[in-house]
């Protein structure tokens with residue numbers, strides 16, 4: 001048996017629902033199930049609007065492009081956005097593509113989230129927004145970050161693709177940004193094979209997003225949308241493009257799976273939290289640190305960072321772990337500043353990003369799952385613990 005990074009959560013109920021969907025020969029491109037899922041996701045997050053797209057990456061792209069084309073949201077090419085030194089490539093890609101400047105701020109080793117104590121010092125005259133990323137099931141320190149954003153007149157965007165259901169001081173993630181993104185890629189908390197969601201309470205951003213998701217057309221605009229100001233006859237209206245859009249649409253197939261997964265999400269989160277207790281009880285070793293434990297996190301996976309003195313043993317340790325059939329990977333993708341995609345970016349780095357570098361050099365992660373760890377999986381984690389303890 002292998003302890004995998006990811007376990008598939010699509011089960012019998014999802015398969016039954018899919019069979020029914022296909023046999024009814026209904027429309028499979030986005031339709032009523034997408035709408036239903038959007039409404040449910042908006043409700044869970046107590047947000048006015050949710051737009052489903054085909055991935056979390058698309059949700060970030062949709063959020064940024066919709067903000068750029070909003071008149072009332074003042075963010076434009078060459079403005080600066082504060083970003084953490086640890087995240088997935090597609091947190092940054094839309095900023096680069098829209099000519100925004102990245103202003104990197106290092107992460108904290110304890111939380112792996114952006115170091116809130118550095119943000120204010122990193123702000124320049126050009127800074128317009130902070131793009132927070134909730135890493136691996138843990139919310140950023142929004143208490144402080146919201147105050148910093150208000151004090152400095154900055155927008156707050158939230159990438160919540162890794163942290164569905166995590167809670168910061170009684171407030172669920174996905175509710176902190178002017179827009180917030182979610183992902184339901186198959187390794188995430190809910191699995192629709194591929195899928196993403198843009199959440200916002202801002203009407204203008206919502207109208208833009210509806211248009212940009214679908215080629216830039218105005219077909220789906222609500223009555224009082226700013227995009228419907230000019231008079232167009234109904235014949236041509238279906239085929240007018242007001243914004244330079246994409247096709248980021250999901251399918252009914254993903255939404256059908258998503259509706260079942262949402263019925264199971266409370267159980268998934270409970271199981272992830274149960275597994276986390278098991279993991280954190282097992283891993284008490286002064287030579288290793290994990291992301292700080294908080295019972296309200298949604299525990300995407302478990303990180304292990306080796307303290308300095310054991311280096312250069314990282315690869316040796318990983319080899320031993322993999323030999324025991326336990327899959328490992330770097331923490332997200334390590335130090336984002338090491339990635340060649342940045343040659344296409346305008347960016348600056350506030351201070352030495354030594355923590356991102358540290359986790360790249362000394363860190364790795366293993367998976368969590370949405371089911372309770374079974375006996376074999378627990379044994380695997382104990383084997384992992386034994387390996388780590390052998391370095392004490």
Ligand SMILES: Cc1ncc(COP(=O)(O)O)c(C=O)c1O
Nearest residue numbers: 055056057088159161162183185
């Ligand atoms: C922080 C973060 N943002 C965005 C994404 C992109 O999500 P997707 O894989 O659904 O495109 C990921 C992917 O895992 C992620 O970790």
